[in-house]
Amino acid sequence: xxxxxRNNTMQLDAPDDWAALLALLxxxxxxxxxxxxxxxxxxxxxxxxxxxxxxxGVDRTSPVPGVEDRDVTEDYEALFGAFRQPFAPPxxxxxxxxxxxxxxxxxxxxxxxxxxxRYEALDVTIPEAYPPDHVSLQLEYASLxxxxxxxxxxxxxxxxxxxxxxxxxxxxxxxxxEAPFHRYxxxxxxxxxxxxxxxxxxxxxxxxxxDRMSERALSQRT
Numbered sequence: 001x002x003x004x005x006r007n008n009t010m011q012l013d014a015p016d017d018w019a020a021l022l023a024l025l026x027x028x029x030x031x032x033x034x035x036x037x038x039x040x041x042x043x044x045x046x047x048x049x050x051x052x053x054x055x056x057g058v059d060r061t062s063p064v065p066g067v068e069d070r071d072v073t074e075d076y077e078a079l080f081g082a083f084r085q086p087f088a089p090p091x092x093x094x095x096x097x098x099x100x101x102x103x104x105x106x107x108x109x110x111x112x113x114x115x116x117x118r119y120e121a122l123d124v125t126i127p128e129a130y131p132p133d134h135v136s137l138q139l140e141y142a143s144l145x146x147x148x149x150x151x152x153x154x155x156x157x158x159x160x161x162x163x164x165x166x167x168x169x170x171x172x173x174x175x176x177x178e179a180p181f182h183r184y185x186x187x188x189x190x191x192x193x194x195x196x197x198x199x200x201x202x203x204x205x206x207x208x209x210x211d212r213m214s215e216r217a218l219s220q221r222t
Contacts, residue, residue: 026135
């Protein structure tokens with residue numbers, strides 16, 4: 001899938017490196033598969049994360065944790081899928097304001113509808129296993145915008161659609177699951193999104209906004 005290049009007033013240094021980092025984080029936060037387990041085990045994920053974060057100036061506090069003694073699928077479900085309580089929903093809808101009753105539960109809010117429209121415009125089918133506003137799909141879309149040098153659209157997307165990432169991190173911190181690999185990925189994601197906001201001159205959400213989104217998701221997740 002491809003996004004058409006845009007005429008921009010905004011600029012972004014190292015867009016290809018940003019695209020690579022966003023795509024890498026997207027893969028890390030998808031349902032784990034054998035390719036992810038292999039990349040963790042053979043060190044290629046660490047090498048790729050080291051290269052891409054260094055290229056865009058994102059600091060990491062530690063390398064990728066090992067998963068030799070862990071079931072990463074079970075960790076994923078425990079942290080993100082309500083396998084254990086409390087958990088952290090990995091999609092935007094629970095965190096964002098709705099304009100009607102939440103009859104459908106946690107998901108399928110306005111962020112999901114907007115992502116459906118974006119992917120439909122690209123003639124891409126969203127996998128059934130994911131809500132349209134799942135963090136991995138949002139990061140994949142942001143990666144496409146960076147790759148296409150659609151910087152104005154990327155800035156708007158980061159400001160409007162990735163403003164929930166900090167609240168997501170708050171719920172991850174508060175979650176019951178140990179899940180060291182996925183907790184690590186969320187920490188890197190929060191740092192990367194903060195750096196991307198700065199690079200695009202995008203305003204970050206206020207503490208009050210983060211608290212409201214966290215409380216909104218907390219009220220819906222149990």
